[in-house]
Structures are given as structure tokens and as C-alpha cells.
Amino acid sequence: xxxxxxxxxxxxxxxxxxxxxxxxxxxxxxxxxxxxxxxxxxxxxxxxxxxxxxxxxxxxxxxxxxxxxxxxxxxxxxxxxxxxxxxxxxxxxxxxxxxxxxxxxxxxxxxxxxxxxxxxxxxxxxxxxxxxxxxxxxxxxxxxxxxxxxxxxxxxxxxxxxxxxxxxxxxxxxxxxxxxxxxxxxxxxxxxxxxxxxxxxxxxxxxxxxxxxxxxxxxxxxxxxxxxxxxxxxxxxxxxxxxxxxxxxxxxxxxxxxxxxxxxxxxxxxxxxxxxxxxxxxxxxxxxxxxxxxxxxxxxxxxxxxxxxxxxxxxxxxxxxxxxxxxxxxxxxxx
Amino acid sequence: xxxxxxxxxxxxxxxxxxxxxxxxxxxxxxxxxxxxxxxxxxxxxxxxxxxxxxxxxxxxxxxxxxxxxxxxxxxxxxxxxxxxxxxxxxxxxxxxxxxxxxxxxxxxxxxxxxxxxxxxxxxxxxxxxxxxxxxxxxxxxxxxxxxxxxxxxxxxxxxxxxxxxxxxxxxxxxxxxxxxxxxxxxxxxxxxxxxxxxxxxxxxxxxxxxxxxxxxxxxxxxxxxxxxxxxxxxxxxxxxxxxxxxxxxxxxxxxxxxxxxxxxxxxxxxxxxxxxxxxxxxxxxxxxxxxxxxxxxxxxxxxxxxxxxxxxxxxxxxxxxxxxxxxx
Numbered sequence: 001x002x003x004x005x006x007x008x009x010x011x012x013x014x015x016x017x018x019x020x021x022x023x024x025x026x027x028x029x030x031x032x033x034x035x036x037x038x039x040x041x042x043x044x045x046x047x048x049x050x051x052x053x054x055x056x057x058x059x060x061x062x063x064x065x066x067x068x069x070x071x072x073x074x075x076x077x078x079x080x081x082x083x084x085x086x087x088x089x090x091x092x093x094x095x096x097x098x099x100x101x102x103x104x105x106x107x108x109x110x111x112x113x114x115x116x117x118x119x120x121x122x123x124x125x126x127x128x129x130x131x132x133x134x135x136x137x138x139x140x141x142x143x144x145x146x147x148x149x150x151x152x153x154x155x156x157x158x159x160x161x162x163x164x165x166x167x168x169x170x171x172x173x174x175x176x177x178x179x180x181x182x183x184x185x186x187x188x189x190x191x192x193x194x195x196x197x198x199x200x201x202x203x204x205x206x207x208x209x210x211x212x213x214x215x216x217x218x219x220x221x222x223x224x225x226x227x228x229x230x231x232x233x234x235x236x237x238x239x240x241x242x243x244x245x246x247x248x249x250x251x252x253x254x255x256x257x258x259x260x261x262x263x264x265x266x267x268x269x270x271x272x273x274x275x276x277x278x279x280x281x282x283x284x285x286x287x288x289x290x291x292x293x294x295x296x297x298x299x300x301x302x303x304x305x306x307x308x309x310x311x312x313x314x315x316x317x318x319x320x321x322x323x324x325x326x327x328x329x330x331x332x333x334x335x
Numbered sequence: 336x337x338x339x340x341x342x343x344x345x346x347x348x349x350x351x352x353x354x355x356x357x358x359x360x361x362x363x364x365x366x367x368x369x370x371x372x373x374x375x376x377x378x379x380x381x382x383x384x385x386x387x388x389x390x391x392x393x394x395x396x397x398x399x400x401x402x403x404x405x406x407x408x409x410x411x412x413x414x415x416x417x418x419x420x421x422x423x424x425x426x427x428x429x430x431x432x433x434x435x436x437x438x439x440x441x442x443x444x445x446x447x448x449x450x451x452x453x454x455x456x457x458x459x460x461x462x463x464x465x466x467x468x469x470x471x472x473x474x475x476x477x478x479x480x481x482x483x484x485x486x487x488x489x490x491x492x493x494x495x496x497x498x499x500x501x502x503x504x505x506x507x508x509x510x511x512x513x514x515x516x517x518x519x520x521x522x523x524x525x526x527x528x529x530x531x532x533x534x535x536x537x538x539x540x541x542x543x544x545x546x547x548x549x550x551x552x553x554x555x556x557x558x559x560x561x562x563x564x565x566x567x568x569x570x571x572x573x574x575x576x577x578x579x580x581x582x583x584x585x586x587x588x589x590x591x592x593x594x595x596x597x598x599x600x601x602x603x604x605x606x607x608x609x610x611x612x613x614x615x616x617x618x619x620x621x622x623x624x625x626x627x628x629x630x631x632x633x634x635x636x637x638x639x640x641x642x643x644x645x646x647x648x649x650x651x652x653x654x655x656x657x658x659x660x661x662x663x
Binding site: 097 | 604
């Protein structure tokens with residue numbers, strides 16, 4: 001069903017479309033430049049030039065590896081929520097809050113009406129898409145996660161904050177679609193933290209995606225899927241991206257109870273491990289997925305963004321992922 | 336009806352001013368081996384003194400050491416027991432805070448007091464009584480990975496942690512602790528295990544001496560468990576009011592046989608709590624509470640907030656009580 005939608009959008013993908021979740025490791029020169037920029041030792045223009053260089057590197061690398069649906073690699077983002085909250089009116093930064101050990105961060109505070117400030121990601125999407133003929137995904141953080149990872153001093157409750165964010169994020173989706181993005185991924189890693197709030201998270205996703213001509217993927221990272229799985233099927237998106245590489249969930253049992261109705265991106269690489277998984281390991285993980293769903297519904301990707309790995313680890317993992325996919329495509333008689 | 340102002344437990348260990356960041360710098364220096372453990376400890380002690388003072392100045396009757404020496408609420412106690420190894424990071428409930436997960440690798444044994452020295456050193460620098468906070472056996476067990484074949488299931492791990500905590504509570508009471516808070520947030524996620532927690536607390540309570548025991552629940556709605564909790568062997572029950580629509584009405588209607596720690600100040604959001612809303616709840620509920628003293632506190636530890644906001648929240652607590660007293 002979703003494959004027909006993709007064809008309608010002018011995108012023809014092979015069996016087992018391959019992609020990544022969004023972030024790639026920043027090359028050393030960019031890490032250094034970001035530190036210098038934070039200390040006001042270089043100008044924004046200089047930083048942006050290096051961000052463009054790193055983006056071009058990753059587009060080329062993804063093409064060489066053979067991925068089907070590319071990402072810009074988020075070379076210009078630090079944190080997936082802070083990037084947006086720093087651009088959107090209505091937010092301030094809090095004082096430092098501890099995350100673990102000796103790690104602290106500035107958590108955004110919603111202090112006024114959140115607004116769309118004008119395009120936040122279009123420039124980077126256009127730049128990345130201009131470097132390749134393969135489709136590049138539009139990448140946004142979803143309203144529920146932005147709400148959950150912020151303090152809220154303005155809206156009366158979490159639901160109203162989430163819905164207000166959804167209305168602002170929809171504007172960004174609209175301009176991505178206008179700019180030509182056909183595949184848009186919404187990241188919602190916080191989605192499973194409070195199962196009782198899933199109904200308004202779904203309501204928010206309707207505000208973000210309804211009526212817009214794009215193929216939508218939701219990336220939900222790790223979490224209590226068993227508690228929320230059946231409700232997640234109500235999310236108005238075409239593709240659910242689930243981390244299964246080291247999942248102990250009995251997906252088979254869950255799918256038997258409530259048949260899966262969307263495309264499924266199988267997160268088959270463990271991004272939190274330094275180990276470059278062998279093609280056979282990846283293949284076994286994909287085959288686990290093939291027992292659950294017909295091959296037409298399955299996409300293949302890592303289980304989260306690769307930004308915490310080294311450039312070589314990220315590349316090595318993806319090369320082996322593609323090797324496994326190539327064998328499976330050959331075996332199922334498609335190329 | 337006496338209502339004391341109490342800090343819940345954790346407190347932000349750094350602030351945004353350079354002086355308030357000395358612990359963060361010292362932590363990094365200690366990790367790099369640039370300062371000794373003794374020097375690091377002295378900086379921790381000075382930060383505890385500073386935050387104990389901050390709580391007293393805000394007008395609190397009961398302070399905590401802010402758990403400044405703790406890596407997190409799970410691994411601090413569990414990691415000091417024989418038989419436990421400490422593993423990687425795991426998200427702590429629905430917060431953006433991560434704990435290190437204990438692995439039950441062998442027989443769990445209490446080697447000696449973990450918190451007694453912490454209690455003594457905080458009390459030595461505090462103008463107010465120090466409340467001791469420990470994470471309860473059920474929550475410790477829920478966050479643990481079972482590797483050892485000595486234990487078969489969750490109840491057996493709970494029993495092992497209960498043995499250790501019973502000895503710890505006995506040592507704390509002997510050291511003079513007058514109020515010991517046992518945190519069991521996990522029970523709200525698994526209400527079916529209330530009997531397990533009750534049995535564990537019975538054992539702990541048998542060694543509490545003259546100390547009062549306060550069972551703290553948070554990060555969930557306690558209303559469905561409220562009736563069963565009334566029969567628990569503790570002196571006071573602590574609730575997080577930010578997750579529950581019904582709790583305030585329930586207490587006002589049913590009353591309480593035990594003192595209550597009213598977690599009415601939101602420990603998870605920087606928005607300042609409205610005095611009027613809190614007063615309304617206290618005025619309805621307090622007359623129906625039989626145990627005394629009760630406590631006004633935050634919904635959970637204050638470490639989820641930046642330091643400046645945590646301090647304002649403590650002051651708001653004091654303002655609420657002053658207003659309550661003014662209205663008679």
C-alpha cells in the first residue's frame with residue numbers, strides 16, 4: 001500500500017529499501033570548529049562552510065555505500081531538541097540540569113506561545129538534495145518529544161504544549177513538501193515514556209501530517225513498545241521505524257495479536273556498540289523480521305542515529321548492512 | 336495539625352554561577368587524577384554545607400544532603416553491597432536522567448553502613464534536622480539485572496535488598512536519624528506487587544528503632560493504591576500530586592490514618608506553583624489526616640530542575656505554609 005504511495009510520489013525503491021536514522025558522526029575538523037565557535041573564536045560563516053563540507057562528505061559516502069534513501073547527516077545540529085527550540089520563538093534556555101554522572105545540559109523552557117520562525121531545515125535539505133539524485137529525507141523532531149524534553153511554563157498542560165508545537169512543526173513540513181521533499185521522517189524517541197499520553201501524541205501527529213503529499217516515517221527509538229504497540233498503529237504515518245537489533249520483545253506475538261498495517265523499518269544495526277556487525281549477523285536480524293512481515297513492507301536501517309560512532313565504525317556497519325541486503329535481494333530474485 | 340516543610344531528597348549539585356560549578360570542575364579533575372579523593376570529598380562536603388544552608392534559609396524544617404555524593408538513586412546504595420556489579424546507563428522512569436544499572440552477580444551482602452557517615456557529616460553542618468533518604472528494595476530490584484543463579488525471581492532479589500536495607504536502617508536509627516524516607520517509585524508502575532513491598536517494609540520497620548519511616552511514591556498516580564498503602568507499616572506516606580487528578584479529592588474524602596508528605600510543589604517543571612491551588616488542597620485534606628506531623632514537599636527530588644528554580648520552589652513552600660497559618 002505504501003509502496004504505491006511512494007510510486008505516486010515518483011519514487012521507485014528496490015525491495016528492502018535501505019536508509020539511516022538521521023545523524024552521522026561529525027568529522028574531527030567539524031568537532032573542533034564547533035568548539036571554537038562556542039568560544040567565539042571563529043565566525044558562523046566559517047563554521048557553516050565546514051558543515052557544508054561534512055554534509056557533502058556524507059552524501060558522497062552514502063552513495064558509495066549504496067544506500068537508497070539518504071539523509072543530510074545533521075552536521076549542523078548539536079541536540080535534536082535544542083536545534084529547534086533555539087530557533088523557535090516561545091523558548092528560553094534553563095540553567096544547567098544534570099543528565100547523568102558529571103554531564104549537564106541546558107533544558108529548553110517554553111515561556112510563551114511557540115511559533116514557527118520560518119524555514120529551519122529547508123536550506124540544509126536543499127543543499128543535500130542538490131548533491132544527489134537519490135531521495136534525501138526531510139528530518140524533524142516531533143512535537144511530543146520537543147514537549148517532553150522541555151519545561152513548560154506557558155501552556156496549561158502537556159497536551160496543549162504538544163499540540164501547539166505540532167501546529168508549528170506542520171509549517172516546517174509544509175515548506176519541506178513545497179521544496180520537493182517526498183519522504184519525511186519525524187523523530188519521536190520520547191513517544192513511549194508515558195503510554196497514557198499516546199492519544200494526544202497521535203492527535204499531534206495528525207496535525208503534523210494530515211493531507212500532506214509525502215511518505216511519512218516515524219522513528220521511535222527504544223522503549224516500552226509492548227505497552228503501546230497496538231495504539232502506535234493509529235499514528236498517521238506510513239512507516240514505523242523500530243529498534244529490533246537487540247530487542248527482547250516478542251514482536252511475533254504482538255503482530256499476531258494486532259496485525260501490522262504499515263511499512264516497517266527494521267533497525268538492524270546496534271548503534272551503541274563499537275562492533276561492526278558481520279553481514280551474517282545483520283542478515284539473521286533481517287530474517288527475524290521476514291518471519292513477521294512480507295518483504296514488500298520492510299525497510300532496513302540502523303536502530304538509531306550513528307552520531308556516537310566514529311566515521312569508520314559508521315561506514316563499516318553500513319557497508320555490512322548493504323552486503324546483507326544484497327544477498328537477500330539476490331535470493332528473493334530482485335535487484 | 337502540624338505541617339513541616341521538608342526537602343524531598345535530591346537537590347541540584349551545581350548552579351550557573353562559577354562558584355556553584357566547583358563540584359563539576361572537581362569531578363572532572365578527580366576523574367583525571369588531578370586531585371585526590373580526599374580533596375574531592377572536601378569539595379562535596381562544602382557543597383552539601385552550601386545547599387543545607389540554602390534549604391534552611393528558605394525556611395525548611397527538614398533538610399537533606401541533596402544526595403550530592405550519589406551517582407544516582409539506584410547504583411549508590413546497590414553498588415556498595417557485596418555481590419552487585421554496576422552496568423551501563425538506563426533511563427530513570429520518564430525523566431531525561433540516567434542511572435547505572437546494578438547486576439546481581441552473586442550473593443547480595445551488606446558490608447557495613449553506606450549512609451551513616453553521609454548522614455552524620457550533613458547533620459554536623461546543618462542548622463536543621465537532616466532527613467535521610469534511601470531507595471527501597473523493590474525499586475532497587477526493579478532496576479537490577481539478575482545474573483546469579485542464587486536468586487530465581489524478582490521477589491528473591493527484593494528479599495536480598497531488604498536484608499541489606501534493614502541493617503542500614505537499623506544503623507541509621509542508632510546514629511540518631513529521626514526521619515528515614517524510603518523511596519519506592521516503582522510500586523506505582525506495578526501496583527500488583529504492593530504485597531511484596533508491604534512485606535519488605537515490615538521487615539525494615541522492625542529495626543527502625545525510634546526513627547519515623549516515610550514511604551515516598553512518585554512518578555505515577557498513587558490514587559489506585561491509596562487504600563492498600565494505608566495498611567503499610569510506615570509512619571507517613573509520600574505522594575506526587577502532579578500525576579494524579581483524584582488524589583487530593585480522595586484524601587479529602589477518605590482521610591488518612593497516617594501522616595502524609597504532600598508532594599504538591601512540582602519537582603519536574605520550572606513553572607512556579609500557584610499558592611492558591613496548593614492551599615485549597617491542604618485546607619481540605621489536612622483536617623482529615625490523623626498522623627502528625629505531615630509534610631509539605633516537592634513531588635520528587637529537585638535535581639530535575641536548575642538550581643535557581645529549585646531554590647525558588649523551596650521558598651514557595653515556605654510562602655504556602657505562611658499563608659496557611661495566616662488563614663488559621
